[in-house]
Amino acid sequence: MPDGYPVQNPRAAWRVYEGEVVIVSPEDSTLHTLNPVGTLIWEAADGRTALASIVGRVCEEFDVDRATAARDALAFVEQLCRRGLLTVLDAPPAA
Amino acid sequence: MDELTVEIGGVRTAFMTVEPAVLDVVAARYDGFLSTAPPDWRITVGLRPEGVVDLEDVVVRSAGGLGRLAVERHDFAAILDVPARTGTLALGAVDHVAVDTFLRVTYSLALLEARALLVHAASLGHGPRSWMFPGRSGSGKTTLTRLSPDATLLSDEISIVRLGDDGAARCYGSPFWGELGEAGRNAAVPLAAVHFLRHAESHAATPLTPRQALQSLLPNVLFFAAEPALVARVLEVAGALVERVPCFALGFRPEASVWETIHGA
Numbered sequence: 577m578p579d580g581y582p583v584q585n586p587r588a589a590w591r592v593y594e595g596e597v598v599i600v601s602p603e604d605s606t607l608h609t610l611n612p613v614g615t616l617i618w619e620a621a622d623g624r625t626a627l628a629s630i631v632g633r634v635c636e637e638f639d640v641d642r643a644t645a646a647r648d649a650l651a652f653v654e655q656l657c658r659r660g661l662l663t664v665l666d667a668p669p670a671a
Numbered sequence: 672m673d674e675l676t677v678e679i680g681g682v683r684t685a686f687m688t689v690e691p692a693v694l695d696v697v698a699a700r701y702d703g704f705l706s707t708a709p710p711d712w713r714i715t716v717g718l719r720p721e722g723v724v725d726l727e728d729v730v731v732r733s734a735g736g737l738g739r740l741a742v743e744r745h746d747f748a749a750i751l752d753v754p755a756r757t758g759t760l761a762l763g764a765v766d767h768v769a770v771d772t773f774l775r776v777t778y779s780l781a782l783l784e785a786r787a788l789l790v791h792a793a794s795l796g797h798g799p800r801s802w803m804f805p806g807r808s809g810s811g812k813t814t815l816t817r818l819s820p821d822a823t824l825l826s827d828e829i830s831i832v833r834l835g836d837d838g839a840a841r842c843y844g845s846p847f848w849g850e851l852g853e854a855g856r857n858a859a860v861p862l863a864a865v866h867f868l869r870h871a872e873s874h875a876a877t878p879l880t881p882r883q884a885l886q887s888l889l890p891n892v893l894f895f896a897a898e899p900a901l902v903a904r905v906l907e908v909a910g911a912l913v914e915r916v917p918c919f920a921l922g923f924r925p926e927a928s929v930w931e932t933i934h935g936a
Contacts, residue, residue, distance in 0.1 A: 586899070587899040588899075589899065589902045589903035589906040591885075591906055593880070593881050593885060594880055594881070594882050596882060598885055598886065598906075600889070600902055602897065602902065603897065604897075605894065605897065607886060607889050607890065609886060
């Protein structure tokens with residue numbers, strides 16, 4: 577099970593259209609459009625929600641088994657980290 | 672110090688300078704866009720002591736402080752203070768190319784505050800309505816403009832679209848010309864639709880959802896600053912535009928009959 581707490585880059589601008597998020601990269605103004613599963617993960621990436629919990633939400637919302645959802649979610653988060661849109665915290669920030 | 676004001680997209684900018692040649696360039700280049708009304712922005716213009724420098728592209732970077740930007744190219748250097756709506760411009764070359772490039776960058780910021788965007792697009796009016804045709808170089812902007820001799824030219828290259836307080840979108844005439852080398856008419860015309868251009872074997876206008884339209888529109892928005900608040904503002908204005916105005920993907924062949932498809936969409 578993936579661990580860590582994904583958090584959006586606060587410099588990224590984004591909006592949701594028709595259930596899919598559109599994100600503008602803060603560094604190079606590149607446009608990214610996420611599918612509904614990616615949108616769920618992006619919207620949940622608040623730095624306080626564990627990735628394992630987000631995977632649980634994916635399984636509830638979409639017809640996918642937990643092992644597949646966990647593998648795909650981890651790959652997706654890593655991809656957004658490489659693009660500078662997400663970072664993954666070891667623990668949620670202190671209140 | 673002498674002063675001359677241009678009005679573009681409903682936003683007025685005064686050039687203030689002791690250099691008569693600067694005002695001569697502005698007066699000649701922006702004929703039809705000059706104003707005597709009080710300015711919204713004030714730009715103090717001087718000469719760059721080192722003249723033209725070795726710098727290929729426009730460089731925009733933070734100058735310290737929210738909304739303070741340094742803009743530099745081989746033929747000018749400027750500081751813009753967006754919240755104060757002021758700036759300083761040092762020209763390395765006193766010509767319309769330097770002034771025009773500076774103004775394109777400045778208006779990409781100044782118009783944003785007025786809920787307006789500079790868009791890489793042609794825009795044309797027919798009677799009380801206008802249409803905007805975004806597209807990269809080679810997509811057919813100038814071709815379509817030349818196919819439309821009865822239309823009012825608002826721009827063949829860099830269009831101005833603004834959301835009014837009444838919720839309506841309007842296209843404004845733009846002095847920022849492209850291949851046609853002709854300024855648009857200085858007018859504000861309600862925007863009927865946005866058509867994203869591409870060459871095709873036959874005419875066809877395919878409706879786009881707001882998300883599809885936003886994906887097509889954003890790469891055509893002229894914007895040079897990377898400040899998150901400004902980028903978020905671009906996204907907000909562009910998002911509001913595609914939600915209010917019908918958007919289409921327009922395939923066309925170079926024939927004037929394309930207007931039947933545009934009007935029928």
